[in-house]
Amino acid sequence: MALNMGKANTLKVNAMTQLNLLQQHSWPAKHKQPKKSVWAKKTTWAEKLHCPNKFNFTDKFLLTTLAVLLFLLVIQSVLFMFGFNQVHAAEPTTENGAKTVSYGQLNKNFSTESRAQFAKESRTIAITDQTLGKSSGKSRSEMQAEKALNFARTNTKSSTSKLASKGYFHEFAIYDASSFLFDDLDQDGYYQTFSVVFDADVISSNPFEVAYVYAELYLSQDGGPWTHYFSTDVFEIIGENIDDEYEVMTTLYEGYYSDEYDVLIDLYEADYPGIVATFSSDDSDSLYALPLESDDYDHDYEDDYDDDHHHGGSISFGLLLALFGFALSRAKYHR
Numbered sequence: 001m002a003l004n005m006g007k008a009n010t011l012k013v014n015a016m017t018q019l020n021l022l023q024q025h026s027w028p029a030k031h032k033q034p035k036k037s038v039w040a041k042k043t044t045w046a047e048k049l050h051c052p053n054k055f056n057f058t059d060k061f062l063l064t065t066l067a068v069l070l071f072l073l074v075i076q077s078v079l080f081m082f083g084f085n086q087v088h089a090a091e092p093t094t095e096n097g098a099k100t101v102s103y104g105q106l107n108k109n110f111s112t113e114s115r116a117q118f119a120k121e122s123r124t125i126a127i128t129d130q131t132l133g134k135s136s137g138k139s140r141s142e143m144q145a146e147k148a149l150n151f152a153r154t155n156t157k158s159s160t161s162k163l164a165s166k167g168y169f170h171e172f173a174i175y176d177a178s179s180f181l182f183d184d185l186d187q188d189g190y191y192q193t194f195s196v197v198f199d200a201d202v203i204s205s206n207p208f209e210v211a212y213v214y215a216e217l218y219l220s221q222d223g224g225p226w227t228h229y230f231s232t233d234v235f236e237i238i239g240e241n242i243d244d245e246y247e248v249m250t251t252l253y254e255g256y257y258s259d260e261y262d263v264l265i266d267l268y269e270a271d272y273p274g275i276v277a278t279f280s281s282d283d284s285d286s287l288y289a290l291p292l293e294s295d296d297y298d299h300d301y302e303d304d305y306d307d308d309h310h311h312g313g314s315i316s317f318g319l320l321l322a323l324f325g326f327a328l329s330r331a332k333y334h335r
Helices: 002-024 045-050 057-079 112-121 142-152 157-165 317-333
Strands: 099-106 171-182 193-203 210-221 228-232 237-238 246-254 259-271 275-280 290-292
Touching: 045 057, 045 157, 112 193, 112 246, 142 228, 142 259, 157 259, 171 259, 171 290, 193 237, 193 259, 193 275, 228 246, 290 317
Parallel strands: none
Antiparallel strands: 099 246, 171 193, 193 246, 210 228, 210 237, 210 259, 259 275, 259 290
């Protein structure tokens, strides 16, 4: 009987051993083994940097994108430090590029409030002197030649001599002229708005002699050639009366580099082509070396003043940072 029990125990042990072997090789048991990470076979960025041949297309694209964004951020930072939202070429005024906004009337009709209102509105007005035909950008000699040619086309010698014989032509003088500066938004010492006041007189034994005149105004940048910037309307002057002083307010709207400008005034009698009087920086220091610049060089950063005509080329810091963050997150995802 003891022998039978030993055999039974031996058979039991053998059965248990075979059961354990089956459990170890069964399908569920295989998946209880530790799983090897799928990322283990991927190459790390450190390995790729040591061996550039391991970079795939995605890696190269992400690295190129990051490099371009970093370059743009550096450029934008430099421009911002120097106070530019757009790179401007430091060029003198040109006939096609310069734009102004002006308004002229008798000086007595201006007030402190109306001057301030003009200076404010002229920065946003859409109609310039060039559009209205009030500014040609031509040289002084070109303006004189054009007037003489137009007069010759519309008048005969006989009609001119008749006007002269009747005493139609008067003797004139510009007694004095002065200038005033307004609006230096970026406080760099250069102003975008200025006014010129001048007193034109009729020289006559009759203190109440009446004449009708107009003026052509010119700017000279740093001693350069005179460039026409405004033609006044015809206005009335009486003898040597000071009450007929004329004032022209001007905002340099675009195309005037920060510099010193001289002013010249040519006075014309209506319907006569020749200059009857002139006054310039040679006659008064008030018209000499005015520190001026156009609105596209005069930025008001405190008020975040933004004009469409000179901020179109800037790149947003927020957009660049967002693109940089996106590219960086993609790079981390593909590591």
